[in-house]
Amino acid sequence: MKKLVIFLLLGLSLYANTWYKSEIKASQKAVREQKPIILFIHKPGCPWCEKIIEGFNKGELKKVFDQDRMVFWEMDWKDPRIEKYNYSFNKVPAIFFLDPMGAEVGQHIDGYLGDKKTAELLHQFSDWWDKTAKPLLGENYGK
Numbered sequence: 001m002k003k004l005v006i007f008l009l010l011g012l013s014l015y016a017n018t019w020y021k022s023e024i025k026a027s028q029k030a031v032r033e034q035k036p037i038i039l040f041i042h043k044p045g046c047p048w049c050e051k052i053i054e055g056f057n058k059g060e061l062k063k064v065f066d067q068d069r070m071v072f073w074e075m076d077w078k079d080p081r082i083e084k085y086n087y088s089f090n091k092v093p094a095i096f097f098l099d100p101m102g103a104e105v106g107q108h109i110d111g112y113l114g115d116k117k118t119a120e121l122l123h124q125f126s127d128w129w130d131k132t133a134k135p136l137l138g139e140n141y142g143k
Contacts, residue, residue: 023081040073043077
């Protein structure tokens, strides 16, 4: 019985949400599953970036991440794709709300707002997406 429980837990973790470093893979998953993308831009050594990363591993932000309602894409603040896609921000960490094709939807977050406030904004975005934007895509979108 103990082995069965461990196997089931390991199997479920294979389907859990994940962080993507590739915009192509993030977009493919988002289009296929009709989910929005959360782009997280961070800087190595930034204490606020590390704090929010820690939050995604436990606490309020982990709850949002584990719901698997959004696709999470991460990028280093010096990544040339930031300029290519014209993602403009003033502080790190920066969080962008994107549609499945990577276009910015709404106002992004500059800087660290705290785990609770960030989780609240992610919930609001996800709820808006499910109720307003996703129905506009149509049932054949991404198929």
